[in-house]
Amino acid sequence: MSRSPRRILIGYDGSDCARRALELAASLAQDGTKVTLANVAEVMSFGLPDPFAVAEQKRLLAEGNELLAARGIPSGSIDPLNADAADGLAWAAKKVGADLLVVGTHSRGPLARLALGSVAGTVVHRVPCSVLVVP
Amino acid sequence: MVPFIESLPEPWVVGLTPPGPSVEEVCERARGAAQNILDSSVRAAREGPGLEIKGELAEGRAAHKLLDAARDADLLVVGTRGRGGFAGLLLGSVSQQCAHHAPCPLVIVPGPEDGR
Numbered sequence: 001m002s003r004s005p006r007r008i009l010i011g012y013d014g015s016d017c018a019r020r021a022l023e024l025a026a027s028l029a030q031d032g033t034k035v036t037l038a039n040v041a042e043v044m045s046f047g048l049p050d051p052f053a054v055a056e057q058k059r060l061l062a063e064g065n066e067l068l069a070a071r072g073i074p075s076g077s078i079d080p081l082n083a084d085a086a087d088g089l090a091w092a093a094k095k096v097g098a099d100l101l102v103v104g105t106h107s108r109g110p111l112a113r114l115a116l117g118s119v120a121g122t123v124v125h126r127v128p129c130s131v132l133v134v135p
Numbered sequence: 136m137v138p139f140i141e142s143l144p145e146p147w148v149v150g151l152t153p154p155g156p157s158v159e160e161v162c163e164r165a166r167g168a169a170q171n172i173l174d175s176s177v178r179a180a181r182e183g184p185g186l187e188i189k190g191e192l193a194e195g196r197a198a199h200k201l202l203d204a205a206r207d208a209d210l211l212v213v214g215t216r217g218r219g220g221f222a223g224l225l226l227g228s229v230s231q232q233c234a235h236h237a238p239c240p241l242v243i244v245p246g247p248e249d250g251r
Binding site: 024105120122124125127128129130131132133134135 | 240
């Protein structure tokens with residue numbers, strides 16, 4: 001990434017951290033930068049994706065797109081992913097050909113702090129692009 | 136101002152000193168090698184557009200020193216050397232420790248081995 005990033009993928013889960021990550025990503029986006037949002041969660045319930053959780057994921061993605069639109073940045077999102085966070089983000093980053101992946105350090109939930117280093121730290125070894133981690 | 140930090144392992148001494156270079160000599164050599172890397176990095180960075188670049192050599196654990204130095208920073212940038220996978224799980228990479236404790240936004244730039 002010797003110039004400003006061309007394709008930014010943001011992992012957005014609605015947490016304060018993710019919001020800060022989104023704002024920082026917005027400040028890096030320039031004309032022509034493609035910004036995409038992803039939400040990854042493990043939402044299985046009785047062996048099937050929990051429809052309420054998937055609806056919440058969709059709501060969060062729409063919220064993220066609105067926050068970006070309010071800053072004048074057009075963005076898209078990929079369909080809610082049902083996976084381990086690091087796996088899902090790595091898959092999404094490859095799918096959109098991201099040259100920068102932006103994630104917050106702690107996601108929602110009381111145990112998130114335990115998992116945080118592992119998501120950011122694990123994902124960086126799985127994606128071919130730079131990762132911006134926002135506390 | 137963008138400080139570059141090259142860290143050295145903490146000098147540690149075992150009970151028996153084997154024949155060969157002394158601990159001080161080894162540390163001195165490591166310090167020299169680190170200073171060379173730092174100097175060439177600073178030179179390379181100065182070729183870019185008008186940034187104020189400052190190099191700083193620190194001795195200690197890489198993640199500790201980086202996080203210390205980043206306390207007042209707006210952005211911390213680190214690379215990885217591709218020690219992911221099993222070794223990374225066991226050892227915990229510097230970037231992973233930084234991600235865990237970063238006081239400011241952190242950019243992790245993958246090495247050539249990563250994500251392929």
